[in-house]
Amino acid sequence: MPEKPLVSPELLDRVARGDRTAFAELYRLAAPKLFPVALRIALRRDLAEEVLQESFVAVWNQAASYDPVKGSPLIWMTTIVRHRAIDQRRRRANLADATAGSDEALLALVAGESDRADRGAELAALSRCLNQLEAQPRQAVLLAYVHGYTHEELAERLATPVGTIKSWVRRSLERLKRCLDG
Amino acid sequence: MKYDDPKLREMLAGRYVLGTMPRRARARFDRLIAEDAVFCADVREWAEIFSPIDAAEMPVAPPPRVWRAIEAQLGPARAPAAAPRRAWFDSLWLWRGATGFAAAIAVALLLYFGVFATQEAPPVPTVVAVLNDAKSGAPAWIARTSRDDVVTVSALGRQTIDAGHSFQLWAIAGGAPRPLGLLSPVPGRGIAVSASAIPPTGGVLAISLEPAGGSPTGQPTGPVLFSGKVFSNPL
Numbered sequence: 504m505p506e507k508p509l510v511s512p513e514l515l516d517r518v519a520r521g522d523r524t525a526f527a528e529l530y531r532l533a534a535p536k537l538f539p540v541a542l543r544i545a546l547r548r549d550l551a552e553e554v555l556q557e558s559f560v561a562v563w564n565q566a567a568s569y570d571p572v573k574g575s576p577l578i579w580m581t582t583i584v585r586h587r588a589i590d591q592r593r594r595r596a597n598l599a600d601a602t603a604g605s606d607e608a609l610l611a612l613v614a615g616e617s618d619r620a621d622r623g624a625e626l627a628a629l630s631r632c633l634n635q636l637e638a639q640p641r642q643a644v645l646l647a648y649v650h651g652y653t654h655e656e657l658a659e660r661l662a663t664p665v666g667t668i669k670s671w672v673r674r675s676l677e678r679l680k681r682c683l684d685g
Numbered sequence: 686m687k688y689d690d691p692k693l694r695e696m697l698a699g700r701y702v703l704g705t706m707p708r709r710a711r712a713r714f715d716r717l718i719a720e721d722a723v724f725c726a727d728v729r730e731w732a733e734i735f736s737p738i739d740a741a742e743m744p745v746a747p748p749p750r751v752w753r754a755i756e757a758q759l760g761p762a763r764a765p766a767a768a769p770r771r772a773w774f775d776s777l778w779l780w781r782g783a784t785g786f787a788a789a790i791a792v793a794l795l796l797y798f799g800v801f802a803t804q805e806a807p808p809v810p811t812v813v814a815v816l817n818d819a820k821s822g823a824p825a826w827i828a829r830t831s832r833d834d835v836v837t838v839s840a841l842g843r844q845t846i847d848a849g850h851s852f853q854l855w856a857i858a859g860g861a862p863r864p865l866g867l868l869s870p871v872p873g874r875g876i877a878v879s880a881s882a883i884p885p886t887g888g889v890l891a892i893s894l895e896p897a898g899g900s901p902t903g904q905p906t907g908p909v910l911f912s913g914k915v916f917s918n919p920l
Binding site: 523526527530534535536538539540542543548552555556559560563568570572573574578579581582585586589590593623625626628629644647648649651652653654657672673676677679680683 | 695696699700702703704705708711718719722725726728729730732733734735736737738739740741742743744745746747748750751752754755758759886916917
């Protein structure tokens with residue numbers, strides 16, 4: 504993992520003060536990292552572009568509310584992008600089928616099944632803890648994070664009642680936290 | 686709800702980050718975050734837990750129209766508040782002028798620090814496709830735009846091949862594969878392909894092992910060693 508953050512809090516601070524040059528710089532640095540996140544959740548390229556656009560306008564407007572206590576600037580922006588992409592996806596639930604199998608490489612990477620050499624230490628730790636979950640709860644958590652599935656979509660995809668999905672997700676989060684804290 | 690229960694807060698924050706929280710509940714949670722740093726810290730913990738997944742994504746440059754649309758929505762320029770000239774500010778300007786690719790991996794390709802034009806998102810090479818090793822699944826070749834109408838295909842790391850064989854690139858978009866050229870196994874020695882020869886989005890680029898000089902038949906004769914979907918046709 505890089506020691507120096509890709510996007511510095513100072514840059515975001517300049518954006519918060521209305522510095523457009525800083526904003527263009529922020530876009531140049533962060534957009535290529537955020538666009539794939541929007542793509543894998545929003546599924547369609549045009550929708551992902553819309554998500555990215557809305558998200559950056561939100562970043563421009565909300566930069567003053569950024570606080571380092573919320574995490575690194577990139578993580579803060581990733582949350583903005585993910586939530587907008589998830590909303591976009593929920594508005595078009597009929598796209599959901601299109602995801603089936605679309606991101607196997609990423610899922611395999613996270614699940615620790617890939618031999619890609621660039622898996623960072625943090626990803627390795629997450630994979631280790633994910634692998635301690637049972638197969639279906641793990642799948643539920645991954646599909647939720649990677650593709651933005653709702654409880655209902657997870658229920659359908661995994662052919663399991665919504666109530667069970669909810670308790671899988673809750674228990675998986677608890678176990679993940681314990682594993683990563685431990 | 687009793688938000689002073691740390692376990693409950695932690696679970697809510699987890700669902701907020703995971704994305705399974707319904708929209709309205711999330712909006713309420715957004716307000717809690719704005720008011721209370723304790724919630725921020727819970728959210729940050731979860732976001733940091735899952736962020737390696739996003740960090741593992743290959744960067745993809747959005748098309749220039751996205752930046753244009755964003756700029757159009759910002760409204761007239763606000764005068765920046767007089768920013769104190771701190772050391773980092775100066776260094777940023779120096780750094781901004783720097784040009785260069787980092788390592789020969791896709792991540793680095795996309796963080797291309799081109800010459801910076803004020804208020805214009807500078808051109809970033811767009812990744813057209815990443816071709817993965819058929820056996821290991823590891824990214825091995827990258828196709829990216831180099832000029833508007835030219836796509837360069839090059840190895841991400843040095844590939845081994847004996848003198849009796851060549852790597853041949855094919856475009857597959859329904860119908861028979863079309864040959865696009867012989868590839869160099871050396872990273873940085875990409876071959877240029879006309880963008881019009883690249884399959885449309887959703888098509889496939891594949892590399893087969895052929896006798897030195899390329900397939901004698903005009904169709905692949907050896908095994909397909911690498912392939913990848915075109916996710917962004919430049920045309």
